[in-house]
Amino acid sequence: MREPALAASGMAYHPFFPGRPSDLPMSALLAAQPPFFPALALPPGLSGSLGKGMPGDPGLSVSALSHQAAHLRHLKGLEAEEAVEDDPKVTLEAKDLWDQFHKFGTEMVITKSGRRMFPPFKVRVSGLDKKAKYILLMDIVAADDCRYKFHNSRWMVAGKADPEMPKRMYIHPDSPATGEQWMSKVVSFHKLKLTNNISDKHGFTILNSMHKYQPRFHIVRANDILKLPYSTFRTYVFSETDFIAVTAYQNDKITQLKIDNNPFAKGFRDTGNGRREKRKQLALHSLRTYEEAEGEERDDGDSDEEPPGSASASSRHTLPASPLYSERSRDDREQRGGRGSGAGGGEDRGLDLSAKELRSPGDRAAASAAFSASSSSSSSRTPERDAPRHPARSSSCPSEASRHPEHNGADKHHDPAGKARDGTSARGGGGKESFAPLTVQTDGPHAHVASGALHNLGFPGLHGQPFFAPINGSHPLFLHPGQMAMASGAFPGLSAGMGPLLASMSGALGGADAAGAPHGVPASSAALHFPGLPHHLLASQGLPMSAFGSLFPYHYTYMAAAAAAAAAGAGGPAHRHPLFGRQHLRFSPYSLPLSTPPAPGGPGLLAAGAAAAAPPPPPAAPPSGAAEAASGVEGKLGGAASPAPPRSHGASPEREGKSELRSIQRLVSGLEGKRGASPGRGSPS
DNA sequence: TCTCTCACTTC
């Protein structure tokens, strides 16, 4: 049950998703979406029961799943999840700056070589247990399933979203750290980079240009990244941080805001000695010098030519649009000065910047209650159990999205019509290896493929379902090669020498024989496999893939359970590895934004999904139909789970799960053994 | 729309 009070929260309106219910903030919807987590596979044993509860049943048996997770933790030798004694509160840093950008519809440049976010995503956290260790993460999810264009100085919907890019979770490099450490300073994710390179191997967050995204922040109480799947996520969404990814800035105001606020763009400021003027004058001077030389040679000098470097000449010749641009820029600066740094755009965002976490335990009445109840902010606290089921999250795009005057550069702010864009940059080559962030990546595409397959294969009843799609090639914990380099820095236990182990572990988790080949995968990037290729192939095949996440009526404890189940049940060498597509069930928070309710009494999602979805082709395979590829792969692998009848993942799922659990436990034990010997770390930055 | 190079900046 939604509460109309939400409309007054200051975040009710969403310029890019006008069709959504007015009484439910987009941030609430996004916060309600479970965090991305890599390869949350469901064990065959669990699939049935889950499937039963799925169709249209928000009252999924979370407790049972939690119990399952606890059981799995026990099997795995992990200590029981500590009682939640903390009550984290999260405050967005530089909110004023975000607000300024948000007024015009924030644009984030994405380049092949990766671009940082500006404003940087920074938060301040409080309410953590000082002694407990936490992992802080963020991810960026699609805000809707639309593609946009910047037309007539405003953002408009340009159609359906393109296939979604592989999902990556950015784990803060200081993770894990104690609550005290996290709370002692601002937690900055400024090193997170955005790219449009689907084949990115740096671990950057991959986005689609001209699509709208919402960053999300997650707090996980866990002292080891390996325990992420067993842990509870708290997710925070700040609605003012949403943005549209672009390869070139579209809105002049955004450009100017960035120039004025980003230190690295100082050279472009109209301060008199900025590069823009210098370059302009230099170019003009060169031109004139050349022309004069030519003239002298021809002895027919132009008498009416202005002196080299004159201002008027400069404007006229080199920057025909610059007077307007500069004037506007000045205006902007003056406006900003007038507003003051603390003006915050004057929007009704409240004074309390703390993110609200949708009350989870016990608050099944819906996230909206928490939203409306909270006095503050644009942020939302994610429900850990009963997220508000998306009331009507339409998967269709309206003809026009940007009706919010504040997001229309021209409407309120006299944006001169139409300078379509300014161009972009991309540091050439991208050959330099920068700091590789720790990210976790799903084979998102697979998930989407599965989703798409479900859609295509006529399972309308699956729409709007929590996404337990049958997908193959998952890693329970997929670590990007780039993480190897940083893992030693980010995780004390994963010191230099642990890279190989981590890689091996990843490989092992991903499919090495549990008992016989604990370290069978070399620690090279080749040992890890990226979904990019399959995704690309599938995308090129035109297979529909969902472009934006849907909301799920269960909270993150459930996710943890699913993840635990995944680790336990998706064992076996082949089916965890992208190269060895074996079909199995997996949880993915990124499913279609589906509005169609499942057919009551219809087949469970898992069951139907398992029957419908087909594994993607092996990376080396030429593009082909997913089903084809699936059959091929399954055939070669002996298909422990062939394309598969529903819930046909092995005759003894429990045994399979325990087997894998044992292997994981061995690996974890090895890690922790080494960790014990390694020195501790510094505090978070 | 996108990619690349460039000059400029910060750190």
Add this chain to the structure above:
DNA sequence: TGAAGTGAGAG
């Protein structure tokens, strides 16, 4: 000093 991060502008 140089790596890395900027938007401009050309293609």
